[in-house]
Amino acid sequence: MRHEPTCPRCCGPVRAPGLWSSAWTCEQHGAVHPYHQLGAPSAELLDHIAEHASVPVWIPWPLPAGWVVTGLAHAGDDRTGARATVVACSGPGLLGGPSDMLLVAEEPGLGLAARFARLPATDPGPGFDLGAPHAKVEAAGHPTAMWCIETGGEPVTFVGEAKGLWLWALVWPESAGVLMYDDLTLCDLREMREMVSEIPLGALSPHLS
Secondary structure, eight states: OOOOOBOTTTOOBEEOOOSSOSSEEETTTEEEOOEEEOOSOOHHHHHHHHHHBSSOOEEESSOOTTOEEEEEEEEEETTTEEEEEEEEEEEEOTTSSEEEEEEEEEOTTOOHHHHHTTOSSSSOOTTTTOSSOSEEEEETTEEEEEEEEOOSSSSEEEEEEETTEEEEEEEESGGGGGGGGSOOEEEEGGGOGGGGGGSOBOSOOGGGO
16 A cells, blocks of 8 residues: 655655646645655565666665565655655564664755654765764675764664765664674665565565654
């Protein structure tokens, strides 16, 4: 079941394009790329988002042992394509207990991942990447530096840049952040569409709202 589109920055209602504006509009934030939760994951939805995304659709591949994909979402419409993508994953934490992760690729200024992280701005802000990176992942075959930014609580939030766009990794609970230090490899689903039937799927994540 798909949800009604909402504002990526506040999750509030948006007004569809009409006679006076070609943009989706949030009363608080003005013109936005509408946020769509795509419902329970399926091979068909994986292929759909890979086909229509204008930004990477990051997925850990291979998935960590016991992990499954638990949701998909994007910001954009049929006219613009997906300008931000979200892949939710869940599985056993390296230190025990269940863990959840959202991987977000988005254009600067869109603000979707910042909302998930409960940040007041749309982007990480100046100086987030000062000093040595806190973690490194491999994204589309390239070593990618990631910095852990202060959010005042969960989710544990890492930010970097890949393919010229923001790459966010948001992890619950705090102890699951160790996953970012465990040789995590990310692949762009747009480049592995022939494998969508092999991706294990699970129940819908509660973190996509």
